Amino acid sequence: MDKLVIRGGTPLKGQIPVSGAKNAALPLMAASLLTDQPLTLTNMPKLADIRSMGALLDQHGVKRSTQDEAGGGQTVDFHAVTIESTTAPYDLVRKMRASVLVLGPLLARCGEATVSLPGGCAIGNRPVDLHLKGLAELGAEVALEGGYVKAEVPSGRLQGGRVVFPMVSVGATENLMMAASLADSETVLVNAAREPEITDLAECLIAMGAEIEGHGTDTIHIQGKDRLGGAIHKVVPDRIETGTYAMAAAITGGDVELTGTTKGLLDNVFEILREAGVTIEESDRSIRVKAERGKLRGVDVMTEPFPGFPTDLQAQFMTLMCVARGASMVTETIFENRFMHVPELSRMGANINVHHASALIRGTDRLIGAPVMATDLRASVSLVLAGLAADGVTEVNRIYHLDRGYERLVEKLSACGADIQRVAAEAGEELTV
Ligand SMILES: CC(=O)N[C@H]1[C@@H](OP(=O)(O)OP(=O)(O)OC[C@H]2O[C@@H](n3ccc(=O)[nH]c3=O)[C@H](O)[C@@H]2O)O[C@H](CO)[C@@H](O)[C@@H]1O
Numbered sequence: 001m002d003k004l005v006i007r008g009g010t011p012l013k014g015q016i017p018v019s020g021a022k023n024a025a026l027p028l029m030a031a032s033l034l035t036d037q038p039l040t041l042t043n044m045p046k047l048a049d050i051r052s053m054g055a056l057l058d059q060h061g062v063k064r065s066t067q068d069e070a071g072g073g074q075t076v077d078f079h080a081v082t083i084e085s086t087t088a089p090y091d092l093v094r095k096m097r098a099s100v101l102v103l104g105p106l107l108a109r110c111g112e113a114t115v116s117l118p119g120g121c122a123i124g125n126r127p128v129d130l131h132l133k134g135l136a137e138l139g140a141e142v143a144l145e146g147g148y149v150k151a152e153v154p155s156g157r158l159q160g161g162r163v164v165f166p167m168v169s170v171g172a173t174e175n176l177m178m179a180a181s182l183a184d185s186e187t188v189l190v191n192a193a194r195e196p197e198i199t200d201l202a203e204c205l206i207a208m209g210a211e212i213e214g215h216g217t218d219t220i221h222i223q224g225k226d227r228l229g230g231a232i233h234k235v236v237p238d239r240i241e242t243g244t245y246a247m248a249a250a251i252t253g254g255d256v257e258l259t260g261t262t263k264g265l266l267d268n269v270f271e272i273l274r275e276a277g278v279t280i281e282e283s284d285r286s287i288r289v290k291a292e293r294g295k296l297r298g299v300d301v302m303t304e305p306f307p308g309f310p311t312d313l314q315a316q317f318m319t320l321m322c323v324a325r326g327a328s329m330v331t332e333t334i335f336e337n338r339f340m341h342v343p344e345l346s347r348m349g350a351n352i353n354v355h356h357a358s359a360l361i362r363g364t365d366r367l368i369g370a371p372v373m374a375t376d377l378r379a380s381v382s383l384v385l386a387g388l389a390a391d392g393v394t395e396v397n398r399i400y401h402l403d404r405g406y407e408r409l410v411e412k413l414s415a416c417g418a419d420i421q422r423v424a425a426e427a428g429e430e431l432t433v
């Protein structure tokens, strides 16, 4: 298994291009199942999760062709002329939870779908009950058999309805929005998620001929259509990658310009970073992030659905707080097990106490390099940030998690002066830390 070897202490300086958002690209790919016309997605990130979703769509019968783009991303054409299989098998679904997003589109287009339950994952239990309940409210009959969701529409077509989500779910909002786009009559989603990735999906569906209003607010109205057509759509920039590199610049006392990203995606996060002593200048072209080592201040944060502080930046922010002056409290409200970076950060000299859903961090002057291991995507990148700031050498193991969500991570950080290398397991074994 590959690992990253980081010699910390160098302030990051330079430009980092931000890729298209994984969490927007995955539902957009699932939307290709809604039409027999081609859907072209540009600014697609090159990531393991995108390949996993591609493999799932392949077996549903979606034809794909890919061209590289100048900036490093890719343009992918998806064409689902006929749906060859309405089953999403366990072997493909278990690799990535977002696979469950094929359920709504398959059911809406074919009147039936059999999708493996994704199972729990490192950050929490993550049930899909809200997806299933919402689809049932649109007329689907849903049963669980042998680890699979078996759903069908007895009348042949989903009926519009009013779906009130008891809690905010990004994935359930996306599944329902796609399904409702082909339903008979109007659907209203109440207490819907407001994430920019929802807005991006809604805009793509509208370009495909869907009638949607209210996306970006907590009430979305969808007027179902008999059919949707093709479209060309550019994937929104990755706000989590943007925030991650902003914090990488801050923790190293660097000065980095983030390009290819958009103003306004991270208002809440930037407000908190400014409070912590980070300088952020947003222009129409780019976002510049500067900080001075030793000048960061502790700030409390609680994760919340958008526009609140994103859970996907919680681990990175906690790492930043490890080297801030004073204490800070980080509270995780979205996932029940998203503090797995804590013991690893502690191995690097961080002072963190966890009590239920809150972590109390007392800032220290410096972190010290160590071999570390993480069990999910954002925990892994938080350890990379710690390694960039630490004295000495940090080895980050199990980096396949990073390949799920960070395109060309080593290349992007190295271009800003970071001493970071990806080492194949055998070669790495002789490195001593
Ligand atoms: C591919 C993708 O976009 N992933 C993101 C998406 O995940 P995902 O769409 O899975 O996250 P949700 O917004 O659905 O989950 C939010 C909370 O609701 C719970 N829940 C969700 C659905 C359900 O049917 N029942 C239920 O109880 C979850 O366990 C969790 O506690 O949003 C999360 C919250 O911003 C992010 O961390 C993930 O990076």
Ligand SMILES: C=C(OP(=O)(O)O)C(=O)O
Pocket: 023, 096, 097, 098, 312, 377, 378, 405
């Ligand atoms: C939790 C994440 O992704 P997923 O929902 O695909 O597991 C993430 O992107 O941080």
